[in-house]
Amino acid sequence: MSAAAVTARRWAPPLVGFGSLLLFLTAVEILIRVGAINRYIVPLPSEVAASFTRVILEEDILHRFLITAWECLAASLLLTVFGIGIGVAFHQVRLLRLACETWVAAMASAPLVLAYPLFLVLFGRSALTIIMMSFLVGLPPVILKTIEGLSATRRVLINVGRSFKLTSAQQFWKILLPSALPTIFVGIRLGLMFALINVVAVEFLINFGGLGQLINDLAERYDLPGVYAAICFVMLISVVFFVITERAERWLKSAG
Amino acid sequence: MPAAQAAASAILVVENIVMRFATAEGGLTAIDNVSFNVAPAEFLAVIGPSGCGKSTLFNIIGGLLGGYQGQVAVGGETVSGPHASIGMVFQEESTFPWRNVVDNIAFPLEIAGVPRRERIDRARRFVSMVGLDGFEQRYPSELSGGMRQRVSMARTLASEPKILLMDEPFASLDEQTRLLLGDKVLQIQQQLKQTTLLITHNITEAVQLADRILVMTYRPGQVKRIVDINLPRPRTSEVVSSEAFGRYVAQIWSDLREEASRGMIDDERRALHAGEHKA
Numbered sequence: 183m184s185a186a187a188v189t190a191r192r193w194a195p196p197l198v199g200f201g202s203l204l205l206f207l208t209a210v211e212i213l214i215r216v217g218a219i220n221r222y223i224v225p226l227p228s229e230v231a232a233s234f235t236r237v238i239l240e241e242d243i244l245h246r247f248l249i250t251a252w253e254c255l256a257a258s259l260l261l262t263v264f265g266i267g268i269g270v271a272f273h274q275v276r277l278l279r280l281a282c283e284t285w286v287a288a289m290a291s292a293p294l295v296l297a298y299p300l301f302l303v304l305f306g307r308s309a310l311t312i313i314m315m316s317f318l319v320g321l322p323p324v325i326l327k328t329i330e331g332l333s334a335t336r337r338v339l340i341n342v343g344r345s346f347k348l349t350s351a352q353q354f355w356k357i358l359l360p361s362a363l364p365t366i367f368v369g370i371r372l373g374l375m376f377a378l379i380n381v382v383a384v385e386f387l388i389n390f391g392g393l394g395q396l397i398n399d400l401a402e403r404y405d406l407p408g409v410y411a412a413i414c415f416v417m418l419i420s421v422v423f424f425v426i427t428e429r430a431e432r433w434l435k436s437a438g
Numbered sequence: 439m440p441a442a443q444a445a446a447s448a449i450l451v452v453e454n455i456v457m458r459f460a461t462a463e464g465g466l467t468a469i470d471n472v473s474f475n476v477a478p479a480e481f482l483a484v485i486g487p488s489g490c491g492k493s494t495l496f497n498i499i500g501g502l503l504g505g506y507q508g509q510v511a512v513g514g515e516t517v518s519g520p521h522a523s524i525g526m527v528f529q530e531e532s533t534f535p536w537r538n539v540v541d542n543i544a545f546p547l548e549i550a551g552v553p554r555r556e557r558i559d560r561a562r563r564f565v566s567m568v569g570l571d572g573f574e575q576r577y578p579s580e581l582s583g584g585m586r587q588r589v590s591m592a593r594t595l596a597s598e599p600k601i602l603l604m605d606e607p608f609a610s611l612d613e614q615t616r617l618l619l620g621d622k623v624l625q626i627q628q629q630l631k632q633t634t635l636l637i638t639h640n641i642t643e644a645v646q647l648a649d650r651i652l653v654m655t656y657r658p659g660q661v662k663r664i665v666d667i668n669l670p671r672p673r674t675s676e677v678v679s680s681e682a683f684g685r686y687v688a689q690i691w692s693d694l695r696e697e698a699s700r701g702m703i704d705d706e707r708r709a710l711h712a713g714e715h716k717a
Contacts (some may be wrong), residue, residue, distance in 0.1 A: 336530075338528050339532060342526075342532050344527040345500055345520050346545070346549055347521075354547075356549070357534070360534070360536040361534075361536070
């Protein structure tokens with residue numbers, strides 16, 4: 183393959199990706215301008231683009247971005263540590279698993295965000311409320327995927343461990359956990375997604391903290407282009423966290 | 439050699455093994471009174487039709503399965519549970535997908551607490567022994583099935599077992615790869631003077647590799663015959679074209695044929711029976 187072909191192959195997907203996004207936004211712009219979409223509900227993409235500088239300069243976006251990112255980080259660390267811990271405990275203690283796995287699954291589908299008044303009473307109108315709620319919302323998938331990953335460890339790999347006379351601790355650290363890691367990371371990504379949505383939602387609901395509160399403020403002021411610009415920063419956080427988990431997984435794989 | 443003398447010089451003694459499993463229709467005797475010895479540096483193949491309890495025997499000797507009668511002794515010492523002198527190579531793909539080739543092979547050394555530098559050095563010797571030089575840093579997902587089985591074999595060899603116990607390690611590979619890997623096994627066995635016990639259902643593989651072949655009967659698995667294979671050593675896969683090789687294959691097939699067809703009829707009867715129950 184020629185150098186040009188290699189370059190084309192490398193850059194074609196992102197170029198087509200950005201191209202189609204641009205095309206979509208242009209289509210929205212046109213549809214709004216001809217009146218097919220109500221401009222009081224969806225602002226013009228060009229106005230959203232123009233509002234970025236305003237949102238960045240006037241609304242102290244960096245500070246808010248960091249607040250939301252910090253809440254997400256705290257929630258994700260909590261849900262990783264407790265999710266894997268509880269998952270491992272469920273896997274090791276059969277009775278616990280049989281007794282409680284259904285509860286965890288039920289919790290996964292419960293609209294926990296509606297319980298925010300309870301959390302306000304428990305933790306006050308504070309970052310702690312946001313972190314705790316997001317942590318709990320993101321917890322079930324990590325627990326369930328940890329159990330799934332550990333249980334799916336192939337019998338023959340466990341037998342290899344037995345044939346080398348591994349202790350049960352070695353069996354866990356050297357075989358079960360590394361074998362389950364890819365599945366556990368699926369759980370962490372899911373949990374992170376739930377937690378992230380929840381962080382912004384609770385900030386919005388209790389009008390406290392980072393980007394969620396900003397979106398609330400801007401909506402109150404009926405600054406729709408600003409709302410959409412702020413939402414772009416929320417997306418940026420989710421991108422950052424996904425890159426981090428991906429790096430972490432790769433690093434753990436090479437370290438295992 | 440008289441039996442008592444053979445047992446005294448043997449490194450592995452399997453004595454009167456009986457294994458019963460509970461089933462819905464009562465009990466099933468999988469293995470019935472199986473005894474044999476393996477001498478140091480000997481290559482013994484155990485061959486039998488599907489359902490003769492080969493894998494059960496593998497798990498019993500490897501110490502993964504308990505609840506049997508009789509005993510297994512290595513170097514005069516009765517073993518129960520997994521034993522450091524027996525190294526197992528499994529039929530299924532058993533490399534660790536999260537470790538590269540050299541780390542897979544160094545695994546038993548890591549468990550034994552050998553420092554990282556030394557265990558990598560030692561593992562490299564086994565990497566070359568199975569002919570995977572240059573693939574040290576590759577992951578199993580980047581290797582072919584035959585290469586992965588070689589990694590598993592090298593990993594077991596790295597634990598330097600007195601007895602190498604293999605359960606159809608090449609069963610999932612194509613015939614040509616299997617013959618070539620057979621060469622590799624012969625070469626390694628010669629180099630290490632490795633006592634080897636191979637469980638297989640493949641006649642050519644057994645004749646190509648073994649000094650003796652133990653033929654088992656269909657359910658319950660008993661020793662039907664032990665055949666000495668007097669083919670010259672060092673051997674390569676070229677031996678398959680010799681006349682003597684053909685004679686051994688024919689002889690073992692005539693023993694096995696009856697057992698295998700008994701197994702087939704039994705399977706059909708069971709399938710029919712299950713069908714009647716459903717109807």
